[in-house]
Amino acid sequence: IPKNLESDDEEYVSLISSLPSDIDFVGRELFKYQESWYGNKMLQAILNFQRGFEPQDTDIIIASFPKAGTTWLKALTVALLERSKHSSDAHPLRLDNPHNLVPFFELDLYAKTSKPDMTNFSSTPRVFATHVPLHTLQEALKNCPCKIVYVWRNLKDVLVSYWHFKSALMKVEAERSLLESMFESFCRGVSYGGPFWEHVLSYWRGSLEDSKNVLFLKYEDLKTEPRVQLKRLAEFLDCPFTVEEEENGSVEEILELCSLRNLKNLEINKIGIMSRGVEHKNFFRKGEVGDWKNYLTPEMEKRIDMITEDKFGGSGLKF
Numbered sequence: 001i002p003k004n005l006e007s008d009d010e011e012y013v014s015l016i017s018s019l020p021s022d023i024d025f026v027g028r029e030l031f032k033y034q035e036s037w038y039g040n041k042m043l044q045a046i047l048n049f050q051r052g053f054e055p056q057d058t059d060i061i062i063a064s065f066p067k068a069g070t071t072w073l074k075a076l077t078v079a080l081l082e083r084s085k086h087s088s089d090a091h092p093l094r095l096d097n098p099h100n101l102v103p104f105f106e107l108d109l110y111a112k113t114s115k116p117d118m119t120n121f122s123s124t125p126r127v128f129a130t131h132v133p134l135h136t137l138q139e140a141l142k143n144c145p146c147k148i149v150y151v152w153r154n155l156k157d158v159l160v161s162y163w164h165f166k167s168a169l170m171k172v173e174a175e176r177s178l179l180e181s182m183f184e185s186f187c188r189g190v191s192y193g194g195p196f197w198e199h200v201l202s203y204w205r206g207s208l209e210d211s212k213n214v215l216f217l218k219y220e221d222l223k224t225e226p227r228v229q230l231k232r233l234a235e236f237l238d239c240p241f242t243v244e245e246e247e248n249g250s251v252e253e254i255l256e257l258c259s260l261r262n263l264k265n266l267e268i269n270k271i272g273i274m275s276r277g278v279e280h281k282n283f284f285r286k287g288e289v290g291d292w293k294n295y296l297t298p299e300m301e302k303r304i305d306m307i308t309e310d311k312f313g314g315s316g317l318k319f
């Protein structure tokens with residue numbers, strides 16, 4: 001049982017004391033639940049979510065491993081669903097950060113309760129987000145045919161992005177010693193939602209089994225062919241672009257609105273702070289493919305590549 005665990009949730013206390021535990025890159029104790037690693041508060045939130053969530057057929061869930069492109073996918077989804085509803089100045093994305101518009105189950109809604117206030121979700125579809133793998137999410141969905149959109153990204157860029165993000169949260173310079181310990185944790189799979197490879201594979205297999213309800217996107221593809229991927233997303237969400245919209249430049253408008261440059265420069269994302277204390281600006285950095293080359297050693301690269309080939313080889317996943 002973790003030290004200082006204060007909980008009157010007996011099921012949770014009994015569960016957590018039965019789980020394997022390990023230490024992550026900042027010395028924090030993590031617990032292995034349904035094959036993935038979480039801190040104790042997160043674990044309680046996931047239990048709250050699995051017990052209390054009442055899914056609706058029209059729900060849309062954005063899923064990802066942290067730092068794989070969640071913010072971008074949230075923005076694109078909101079922009080698709082909201083298009084033509086707002087004048088450009090009053091667009092929700094200009095007034096708030098994508099993470100406030102699309103809350104996470106385990107980080108926001110269910111952090112403290114299994115019955116959160118859902119009055120903000122009066123219109124449909126409701127859009128939520130999560131970093132848990134598919135099998136853990138499915139337990140909460142209880143066979144409800146929600147639409148799940150997953151985005152993944154190469155682990156080397158995820159790692160470097162995570163390192164900068166963590167450092168920004170701790171309000172320190174990004175130090176090599178932290179990168180090195182994060183690298184070790186990631187290779188062992190011991191980080192929030194990790195191991196990375198099993199996370200990706202859960203959604204990859206889910207998308208093969210049920211392509212109508214699970215869409216599998218890649219950050220790198222969104223970067224190289226944004227139009228194609230945005231149209232895929234629109235079709236999957238049953239809101240395809242009409243010929244007229246395509247001719248009117250609606251696709252480009254959404255891509256421009258959701259571009260890193262545009263979002264990063266909005267006042268709300270320069271100065272805003274989320275209710276859980278994270279500054280909006282921390283979600284926007286470089287957004288480049290291959291930035292890892294500036295930071296990882298050839299040995300680090302080789303080790304990640306070897307594990308990735310081992311885990312993804314034979315899955316049919318292009319990596």
Ligand code: A3P
Nearest residue numbers: 067068069070071072161259260284285286287
């Ligand atoms: P970098 O740190 O490599 O720049 P997440 O949204 O899952 O937390 O991932 C954050 C990463 O996505 C960061 O990557 C961030 O810069 C990038 N990102 C955020 N918004 C983006 C956008 N609108 N377009 C492209 N990339 C974006």
